[in-house]
Amino acid sequence: MSLAVFRAAIFVSAMLAAAVPAFAQEDKPSVTETCPNLTAEQVHAIENYKGQFSENAWYARTYCVSVEEAERRMAIQQRDAIGPKTEPGPRPAPDPNAIGTVAARLREEEAATFAGLWIEHSPEYRVVVAFTRDGAKTLAKYTRDPLFVPLDRPGPAHAELRATQERLIEALQRVGVRWASMGTDEKQGVVEVQLGQDAASIRAAAARGDIELPDHVRLVEPRPFPIAAPPQPKPGDKRVRSFPQFAFRTDMYPRTLVGVQDVPVRLVLDGGCLKLEFAQGKRITALWQAHDALDLSDPTKVSVLDRFPGTRIAAGEDIVLMGLQPGEDRVPDDLVGTEGCPGPYHVVRGYTARAAWQAEEGERAIQERQRELGSRAAAERDFAADLARVPALQAWREELLATRGDVVAGAYVDVERGTAHLFHTAAVEPAALIPAALRAHITAQVAPVGQYALESARASLERQLAAAGVEAQLSADSLQGVVHLRPADPRALSAAGAAGSIRFPAITHIEFDPAQPLVEHDRMRGRDPDDIWLPLEAAPDFAEIRKLVETTELPVHEPPMGPPGAPEVERPVRYARPSRAGSLQMAQFLVGYGQTAREIAALKQRGFDPVDALDAINGRATWLTKALLARQVVVAELVSLDPRDPGRDGFRSSATWRVVETFKGDAKPGQELRTRLVSGEEADGAVAQSNEEPLVLPGLPGSLEAGGQWLLFLNDAQYERMAFIYGGEGAARRDHRWYTPMTIARPQPVRGGEAQAPFLDQKPIALAELRAQLAPLQAALIDAGLVDR
Numbered sequence: 001m002s003l004a005v006f007r008a009a010i011f012v013s014a015m016l017a018a019a020v021p022a023f024a025q026e027d028k029p030s031v032t033e034t035c036p037n038l039t040a041e042q043v044h045a046i047e048n049y050k051g052q053f054s055e056n057a058w059y060a061r062t063y064c065v066s067v068e069e070a071e072r073r074m075a076i077q078q079r080d081a082i083g084p085k086t087e088p089g090p091r092p093a094p095d096p097n098a099i100g101t102v103a104a105r106l107r108e109e110e111a112a113t114f115a116g117l118w119i120e121h122s123p124e125y126r127v128v129v130a131f132t133r134d135g136a137k138t139l140a141k142y143t144r145d146p147l148f149v150p151l152d153r154p155g156p157a158h159a160e161l162r163a164t165q166e167r168l169i170e171a172l173q174r175v176g177v178r179w180a181s182m183g184t185d186e187k188q189g190v191v192e193v194q195l196g197q198d199a200a201s202i203r204a205a206a207a208r209g210d211i212e213l214p215d216h217v218r219l220v221e222p223r224p225f226p227i228a229a230p231p232q233p234k235p236g237d238k239r240v241r242s243f244p245q246f247a248f249r250t251d252m253y254p255r256t257l258v259g260v261q262d263v264p265v266r267l268v269l270d271g272g273c274l275k276l277e278f279a280q281g282k283r284i285t286a287l288w289q290a291h292d293a294l295d296l297s298d299p300t301k302v303s304v305l306d307r308f309p310g311t312r313i314a315a316g317e318d319i320v321l322m323g324l325q326p327g328e329d330r331v332p333d334d335l336v337g338t339e340g341c342p343g344p345y346h347v348v349r350g351y352t353a354r355a356a357w358q359a360e361e362g363e364r365a366i367q368e369r370q371r372e373l374g375s376r377a378a379a380e381r382d383f384a385a386d387l388a389r390v391p392a393l394q395a396w397r398e399e400l401l402a403t404r405g406d407v408v409a410g411a412y413v414d415v416e417r418g419t420a421h422l423f424h425t426a427a428v429e430p431a432a433l434i435p436a437a438l439r440a441h442i443t444a445q446v447a448p449v450g451q452y453a454l455e456s457a458r459a460s461l462e463r464q465l466a467a468a469g470v471e472a473q474l475s476a477d478s479l480q481g482v483v484h485l486r487p488a489d490p491r492a493l494s495a496a497g498a499a500g501s502i503r504f505p506a507i508t509h510i511e512f513d514p515a516q517p518l519v520e521h522d523r524m525r526g527r528d529p530d531d532i533w534l535p536l537e538a539a540p541d542f543a544e545i546r547k548l549v550e551t552t553e554l555p556v557h558e559p560p561m562g563p564p565g566a567p568e569v570e571r572p573v574r575y576a577r578p579s580r581a582g583s584l585q586m587a588q589f590l591v592g593y594g595q596t597a598r599e600i601a602a603l604k605q606r607g608f609d610p611v612d613a614l615d616a617i618n619g620r621a622t623w624l625t626k627a628l629l630a631r632q633v634v635v636a637e638l639v640s641l642d643p644r645d646p647g648r649d650g651f652r653s654s655a656t657w658r659v660v661e662t663f664k665g666d667a668k669p670g671q672e673l674r675t676r677l678v679s680g681e682e683a684d685g686a687v688a689q690s691n692e693e694p695l696v697l698p699g700l701p702g703s704l705e706a707g708g709q710w711l712l713f714l715n716d717a718q719y720e721r722m723a724f725i726y727g728g729e730g731a732a733r734r735d736h737r738w739y740t741p742m743t744i745a746r747p748q749p750v751r752g753g754e755a756q757a758p759f760l761d762q763k764p765i766a767l768a769e770l771r772a773q774l775a776p777l778q779a780a781l782i783d784a785g786l787v788d789r
């Protein structure tokens with residue numbers, strides 16, 4: 001029996017053994033028990049609430065009020081809410097007695113004394129408005145609604161609390177202090193800081209004058225560990241060289257674990273370092289949290305103890321990693337215990353023994369099936385039948401990955417359902433890879449490349465990066481058929497690529513932290529949405545454009561339907577005209593794309609529909625619909641790139657292109673076009689790279705380098721629009737007719753008569769094919785007099 005099959009058999013036994021006892025279901029107290037003040041009719045109304053918003057019934061249950069009172073209170077809290085805009089022009093003024101409106105006016109006009117505002121739900125429903133002095137007199141200037149109750153609260157005003165918080169954030173970052181959260185408590189007039197370390201060093205820094213620490217700052221140290229640390233190892237115990245872990249606490253951070261996948265691994269002691277062994281046999285050194293402790297008290301095993309729940313795991317055991325959030329895989333700077341076990345590291349957040357995890361998962365799966373099948377016994381039989389297939393599926397997967405990596409990208413077994421999923425290349429049919437006895441339980445889909453190609457590319461990059469001294473994270477993506485490469489220093493990677501020290505495999509996908517438009521935060525902070533949308537409604541033909549939108553039948557895609565557990569059935573697509581709010585928004589976007597009523601009407605008459613093209617952006621986009629929203633579609637040669645050309649328009653760099661061929665628009669071969677890009681150099685020399693644009697650093701796959709030809713979908717109206725949003729009136733450059741590449745059709749390098757695919761969501765297209773698709777559109781524009789011949 002292979003190791004994989006042996007482990008699967010143990011898994012099945014553990015799951016079935018643990019699944020027998022049912023977890024006790026605690027009965028929820030009735031409303032009558034928790035709310036004795038309510039009448040029988042009121043209780044019945046809560047328990048049988050049929051209103052539009054079920055939250056009203058929950059509110060009534062929580063605060064022991066009738067549903068009518070709950071609805072009244074929710075209506076009060078919704079006074080600030082403004083429904084979707086359906087007509088052009090400014091939005092209606094908010095209710096002057098809306099809670100948010102009153103708070104905003106007080107923050108702006110009474111900053112010296114306004115101390116905060118909060119809702120109290122019991123013993124009576126009211127809004128408390130705090131002031132440092134003269135509360136009743138000041139509040140009366142803004143509202144006479146008895147809902148609002150003034151309160152004189154000594155201490156700092158709301159504005160002072162916020163200013164203290166901002167200064168404290170900057171100061172703590174400057175001196176390297178870690179904290180989990182920071183916020184203002186307006187009721188008590190304090191700024192509360194949940195620390196990730198003890199407060200002594202902060203108070204010492206304040207005593208030296210390095211940090212300003214007013215009396216209204218409350219420092220909350222991390223809770224003490226409920227479990228004592230294991231005893232120190234005996235002298236001479238050298239089983240473990242070091243124990244790498246965070247130098248700061250993380251257990252107090254807010255957690256959202258929904259949807260985070262658990263990862264089965266084996267904890268091993270390798271060369272005196274605790275490492276995690278993943279399914280493919282790869283081992284990486286574990287990086288533990290500050291609340292984890294090394295336990296060498298048992299001379300026969302090396303253990304790790306979580307000092308909160310008391311979970312203990314040992315080297316040589318199968319475990320499950322849990323709770324690691326997106327972005328938490330990045331190793332911080334402040335570490336301890338790294339001297340004997342250097343990286344690379346895998347961050348460990350939570351963990352449990354595999355057997356305990358299997359027992360919990362098994363019980364959860366049975367309870368889910370019990371809801372579907374109606375009885376515990378039927379659920380257990382169904383679960384046991386599925387688990388019985390797991391060893392065969394595991395053996396099939398192990399053999400497949402070992403022998404058919406040329407056409408298999410990956411195979412995954414769902415041990416709860418006794419099913420599997422296969423990723424294979426188009427070179428082989430699934431039936432050739434799946435035994436007949438298992439076909440009913442295995443689904444399959446096509447992947448771009450096989451596992452051998454992925455692993456070869458990953459290993460090649462790993463060797464080249466090490467030889468060039470470039471640090472980067474690598475991960476193979478079997479579904480997308482690429483190796484993701486995220487460099488620690490983008491310039492170092494660029495230099496190595498330009499020098500030929502690294503030759504990137506064709507399936508390399510380089511990733512950067514996504515760049516946002518270059519804009520000062522105060523330009524956008526608190527900006528009224530009407531400032532952004534009303535200029536579009538000022539277009540002279542806006543009303544005509546909206547009428548064209550309102551008469552367009554658009555597809556309405558509804559989610560699949562079907563009873564629980566049965567295969568989903570796709571509903572037939574139906575067509576409907578946009579709502580008033582929808583038509584208004586679509587008309588705004590069409591103006592933003594540079595469309596006019598004349599152009600829309602002319603193209604509709606010739607079978608091309610910009611309104612449908614706009615609707616098609618979300619999931620139905622084609623080359624034609626993308627071209628309908630572009631002002632120019634050209635193949636152009638890059639003449640020059642200025643990566644450090646910032647401006648008030650929000651862009652960092654400028655590119656000049658020479659047109660080779662025009663598919664749509666009025667550009668002529670040989671003419672120069674200029675684009676503005678979000679990507680480029682920062683003032684400090686750092687590189688910002690938008691994921692919507694080609695790479696601006698040279699020497700990398702898909703980099704913008706002079707002489708290369710690209711397929712471009714450009715829009716000058718979109719440039720004007722973006723410049724207005726991020727820079728305000730007059731921010732757009734006027735020295736040329738500037739364009740911006742459209743995010744719905746990213747630039748693609750052209751080689752061998754084909755537009756390549758530098759991004760994961762695109763496929764190559766032959767220029768001849770694109771020419772044939774867009775020629776009728778260009779002809780229609782010429783015939784309508786919208787483009788010169």
